[in-house]
Amino acid sequence: MVEYEDYFEDDFVSKSQLKREAEALQQLGEDLLSLTKAELAKVPLDEDLEAAFALAHKIKGKHEAYRRQVQYIGKMMRSRDPEPLQEALDKIRNKHNQATAEFHKLELLRDRLLSGGNDALQDALNEHPALAEEMQRLRQLIRQAAKELKENKPPKSSRELFKLLRSTLHD
Template sequence: MKDLEAADVNRPSRSQLKREDQALFVMAKKLVELSLVSLVTLKLSDQLMEAVKMASAMPANKGARKRQLKYIAGILRTLEMDVIQERLDLLNNKSAHSARELHKVEHWRARLLSEDKTALTELLDTYPEADIQYLRQLVRGAKKEMALDKPAKSARLLFRQLKGLFDETDQLS
């Protein structure tokens, strides 16, 4: 009798097993929502990759997709969850970081177009390696295009130039 009680203490409760299954199901959903490029960077097993591709091709409101997600969760149960979770978190952090970078570039472009020379001077103080002549030319062109209601070619070029400048500086540091 005591042996049975000792065995019960060592195994997880049904509630714990359900929580783990739910976590696996949520991770399966996250994997299915990722793009193919992101899935390749996660370096998943072939079996898991095929199951995820099949699930992403299925309509979201059908029972077949839910069954496929449960199948993916079953595959995940046999694999090392920690490694996959780390890669998934890293992938999410990269996308959040790139979104912040794009907001930063957009902010600087808006400042350069709306303010006088103060924004350009501040940008050059922060990034002395910037091509001042080309930046001034792009700012002038973008302001002129805005005034004449022309397509924003110079504004796009300014955005690309700023993005390249920020990326170059981030790689150096």
Template sequence: MTFPSDNTPGNTPDEPLPLSKTKKKKMAENLQKLGEDLSLLSVSQLELLALDPDLFKALVQAKSITANVAARRHRQYIGTLMRQMDPEPILAALEQLKAAPTGLYRPKPEIDPQTDKASQALLDRLLAWDDDTMETILSAAPDMDRQQLRQLIRNANKDISRQEKNSKFLKALKKIIIQFNKL
């Protein structure tokens, strides 16, 4: 019978404890999130960051992927590439890009809460089959088909009753409302 020696990892105060599985997962999630943030930058902004060629190529490719499952898989791939490199130089370069006075880094504009509330109120009225709201939208956009708008409202209401989170009909209605608000 053998006993473990006292110099096993974790028994001496000089040796750091190994990372727990939870901490490793959290670090991987943070790196994947950083990769997602990087994928929102333009190609010219990415070139300024002096990234690894494989990571740069993956970030540029991420812009053209539209399918949800493929995009999720590609984000995981970017996360894998991020784990293979040191994120500190990337974070430092990103901070320099944000601090650049030339306006190279432009974050997405914040949504005006009043406009967002107005859009939501308009959407609620459409979903409640308010004829006046429907006529207002149809008069502002003469190329829109009345039957198509009614079908979108009907299908969006069905998806809401089914409690579907990613309703393409609801997204289409929101897109119409955003275009209407721009007019």
């Protein structure tokens, strides 16, 4: 005789769980749609999904059509493995976060150079020996930036200093 409890299998998935999974896949599709075309090209999409994304980008201004297209993309994603797509999305976002962090580090270094004088310059040279090649230009830009700040002029030299730091330290 079959027990009542044995009748239900262990891999039973509730309707609510199925809805949550479908919504998660649709959200992944929306996140992928927020990428630029160049970033989206790095995501491993099959031809059908690629065409669906291209159409969604084309009709983005038409609210209701775009909403239906996003739902369709979510439906298409249910029959595909979402892990490679999620990994590619995470990789792209992480690169963006790393670029932002590098940008902020360069800004902090520039601000330290502008406010710290020779001690800050020496500390920067100890941290980043590559800057020694640009020592004369660094000193010149720091002096010009201080002068511009004192005279309430646009921070042209400060921007040039940032560009110099970026090109010297990250190329």
